[in-house]
Amino acid sequence: MAPTSNESNYPQLLYPKGKAPSQKKSMSFYSYLSNFQMVKVGVGIDAWEALKESAVGVFLMFYEQDHIFSAKLVHYILTHQLVVKKYYEIWSLIDWQPIRLSLIEFGEITGLNIGPFDVGDTFDIDHREFWEELHVSPVVGPNLVELREVLDRCKSWCFEKRRSVGWLCILHIAVYGIAPTARIPLEAAKRVLNADAFERYPWGRVACKSLIHSIKCLNYHAKESYTVEGFVYVLQIWAYEAITGVGELYGNRIDGARVPMLSWGGSRPRFEPSEFLRHEKEAHDNKVRVRHFLSLMDGNVVPNWDKEENDEKVTILVRDILDDHIIPTAWDVLESQVCMRKKRKASVPIINSHYSTNPKVKDQQVNGDDERGGASNAAGNVTQDNDVFGMLHKLTDKVDSMGADISNNLLAGLDAAIETKLDAAIETKA
Incomplete structure (x- = not known):
């Protein structure tokens, strides 16, 4: 079957080929796994073990596995994005081959609940007494600065309260991945006071939405550095998971999540995307083997979001990928169209x-x-x-x-x- 379109019908690059911002640009984020050390000490071992078994326990497992993080790889995939209308999807290129991060891939990587929001699942509870113990205003959710102070004085609290403090920390550090002074939405924060209400909520959908929203708002040329909110570690695992042949970087699944099994080995390793891709090509006949995207159990490749805008170019790209007829030179053509300049013709006098x-x-x-x-x-x-x-x-x-x-x-x-x-x-x- 022939491709369904020509090159111009694919989504274009956010930056033309060769024009992406420098790898030297600094990237900041707030979802530091090292912050979980103070949580572990503050809530106690019994509450910590209970948190690991909860609906958001995968984040603590990432922490305990000494996850390797490479800002250069994340910067590479962020600056090689394709421009798409779908607000809850990110498409990027690895060696000019498209990969997708959507709710489906996010759920596969983390193992979190990515089910739809239940409009009938309204939750309300009197939180004022507990918020008073937190020294937080009852009309807002807590921030990480306030939670750090709570961790210093909650060691003698009952198990349920310490667990609730731990859940609030996980929401702030990993699910939302926001700045220390930013606040967790109050409606989400109140769920920590009811275990059933907390466990059934689709936190994976919340975390995915937070991460992708942050990426969509980034401006890589605005300053010398840029800040990504949300659980940025997913971005690196997404890139690794997309490249066939690097599965040895991961151990067995832990509660449905893909957790890296390598440690730092005493020093932070350097990662050069260009070198990594070069080695992949040398090992596989000048090709980087890419898994473009995942599908749901029913075979559907489109994640479900309310009011998600349709993008015909993405639809064409997905169709060509499924038919194994993607045009490999598509983005080279687009780059030449963007950068091509016309030469002025010299005027010659004619009598x-x-x-x-x-x-x-x-x-x-x-x-x-x-x-x-x-x-x-x-x-x-x-x-x-x-x-x-x-x-x-x-x-x-x-x-x-x-x-x-x-x-x-x-x-x-x-x-x-x-x-x-x-x-x-x-x-x-x-």
């Missing part, structure tokens, strides 16, 4: 023997209405240039003529002056 100085005839010739065969606009412009050259030539002749007259007058004056002085000298001697 037009039919050119007339009559204004009426001149207008007809310039507008292509000459009865002799319709002189084009270009020809009319050329004849105008010839007329200008003629005027310049006449002016030059006049200047030359004026110069000759001036020279003759000067010589005549000098001759007369010399003759007068000679006559005076002769008379004096006589």
Whole structure:
């Protein structure tokens, strides 16, 4: 089956080929797994183990597995994005092959509940007493600065309260991945007071939405650095998971999540995307083997979001991927269309023997209405240039003529002056 479209019907690159922001640009984020150390100490071992078994326990397992993070790889996939209308999807290129991060891939990586929001699942509870113990206003959710202070003084609290504090920390650090001074939405924060309400909520959908929203809002040229909110570690695992042949980086699934089994080994390793891709090509016949996207259990490849905008270019791209007829040079063509510049043609004077100085005839010739065969606009412009050259030539002749007259007058004056002085000298001697 032939491709369904030509190259121009694929989503375009966010930045043309070779124009992506420098890898040296600094990337900041707030979802530091190291922050979970204070949570582990603050809530106690019993609450910590309960948190690991909860609906959001996968984030604590990432922490315990010493996850390797490479900002350069994340920067690479962020700056090689494709521009798509779908708000809850990110498409990027690995060696000019498209990969997708959507709710489906996010759920596969984390194992979190990515089910739809239940509009009937309204939850309300009197949280004011617990918020007072947190020293937080009852009209807002807590931020991480306040939760750090709570962790220092909650060690003697009951198990349920310590677990609730732990859940609030996980929501702030990993699910939302927001700045320490930013606040968890109150409606979400109150769910920590009811275990059933907390466990049934689709936190995977919340975390995916937070991460993708942050990426869609990024401006990589605004400053020397940029900040990503949400659980950014998913971005690196997404890139690794998309490349066939790097599965050895991961151990067995832990509660449905893909968890890396490598540690830092005492020092932070350097990761160069270009070198990684080069080694992949050398090992696999000059190809980087890519898994473009995942599908749901029922075979559907489109995640379910309310009011998600349709993107015909994404639909065409997905169709060509499924038919194994993706056009490999698509983004090279788009790049050449963006960067191609037209060279100016040098104007060459052409003598037009039919050119007339009559204004009426001149207008007809310039507008292509000459009865002799319709002189084009270009020809009319050329004849105008010839007329200008003629005027310049006449002016030059006049200047030359004026110069000759001036020279003759000067010589005549000098001759007369010399003759007068000679006559005076002769008379004096006589």
